[in-house]
Amino acid sequence: MEEFIKALREQHAALNQQAADLRAQEKGDEAVFSTVRANVYDICATVMNVQVKKGDVPGFGRMLDRFQREWGAALDAAKRQDNAKKICVEETKLEALADVRTRFEELGCE
Amino acid sequence: MEREKAIRIFKCLSDASRLNIIATLQKGEAYGELLAERLGLSASTLSFHMKKLEEAGLVTSRKEQYYTVYALAEAVTQLRLCDLLGDGSSAEEDEARRREEAYRQKVLESFFDGDRLKSIPVQRKKKLIVLQKIAENFTPGKVYEEAALSDIIEAIHPDYCTLRRDMISEGILTRENGKYVRVK
Numbered sequence: 001m002e003e004f005i006k007a008l009r010e011q012h013a014a015l016n017q018q019a020a021d022l023r024a025q026e027k028g029d030e031a032v033f034s035t036v037r038a039n040v041y042d043i044c045a046t047v048m049n050v051q052v053k054k055g056d057v058p059g060f061g062r063m064l065d066r067f068q069r070e071w072g073a074a075l076d077a078a079k080r081q082d083n084a085k086k087i088c089v090e091e092t093k094l095e096a097l098a099d100v101r102t103r104f105e106e107l108g109c110e
Numbered sequence: 111m112e113r114e115k116a117i118r119i120f121k122c123l124s125d126a127s128r129l130n131i132i133a134t135l136q137k138g139e140a141y142g143e144l145l146a147e148r149l150g151l152s153a154s155t156l157s158f159h160m161k162k163l164e165e166a167g168l169v170t171s172r173k174e175q176y177y178t179v180y181a182l183a184e185a186v187t188q189l190r191l192c193d194l195l196g197d198g199s200s201a202e203e204d205e206a207r208r209r210e211e212a213y214r215q216k217v218l219e220s221f222f223d224g225d226r227l228k229s230i231p232v233q234r235k236k237k238l239i240v241l242q243k244i245a246e247n248f249t250p251g252k253v254y255e256e257a258a259l260s261d262i263i264e265a266i267h268p269d270y271c272t273l274r275r276d277m278i279s280e281g282i283l284t285r286e287n288g289k290y291v292r293v294k
Contacts, residue, residue, distance in 0.1 A: 026125060027125060027126045027127050029125060029127070029158065029159070030151075030155060084162065087154070087158070088155060088158035092154065095154075
């Protein structure tokens with residue numbers, strides 16, 4: 001499980017670096033999306049850390065389900081408001097969440 | 111071009127990816143999927159950029175079955191920089207006039223109590239505003255006897271001598287042989 005958390009932390013750091021690079025390239029909006037993506041990995045690493053300490057690793061899957069529901073609802077709201085930036089932010093979060101879920105499922109701990 | 115619209119265009123273009131999109135579309139219209147692939151962007155990121163470009167009026171889109179085709183809005187992209195900038199004079203003048211009028215109202219509210227002048231301002235700029243307000247009681251070009259003019263000013267403030275003298279020195283009134291005329 002430590003390897004899983006470490007991988008999430010590494011992804012968080014890599015995406016933050018990518019955001020800095022994008023900012024340097026005058027791609028400000030994409031830098032924001034990269035930071036958003038980085039934050040998802042950071043949140044998931046923190047949540048998993050807590051679940052490990054609680055001895056409830058399968059609980060991490062339930063947390064992912066909760067994030068999926070909440071961010072999905074936020075995406076629907078952004079679409080209703082036709083808010084392009086918010087739509088992109090919520091889609092980015094959900095894409096990153098899907099990647100975390102795939103990695104977690106590969107561990108076979110659900 | 112309206113200043114606000116020009117600002118929206120400049121803001122929209124201050125992003126390297128959006129400039130890349132414009133450069134790609136200069137070669138011809140393109141499907142969203144193709145643009146995303148060429149520029150190495152995710153579908154959602156491309157969609158976000160295209161929305162911004164459309165809002166700025168730089169790009170148009172149309173649906174072709176399941177796909178969206180984007181094209182440059184030639185009318186805007188063919189504009190020269192000086193067309194976008196304009197001379198800006200009318201907007202600046204309007205703003206300056208608005209600020210000047212707000213200041214004038216503030217001074218009048220401070221120094222007048224209805225039609226009565228509470229005190230004569232010491233600062234020349236404020237005094238001039240007050241004198242011009244008093245001068246509105248006189249018809250431009252009409253000749254006033256000193257007594258009649260003084261009565262009108264005295265109804266506004268007891269120190270009519272100072273106000274009358276100040277209006278002459280500021281060129282608001284002229285005096286000749288004891289008769290007064292408001293300058294147009």
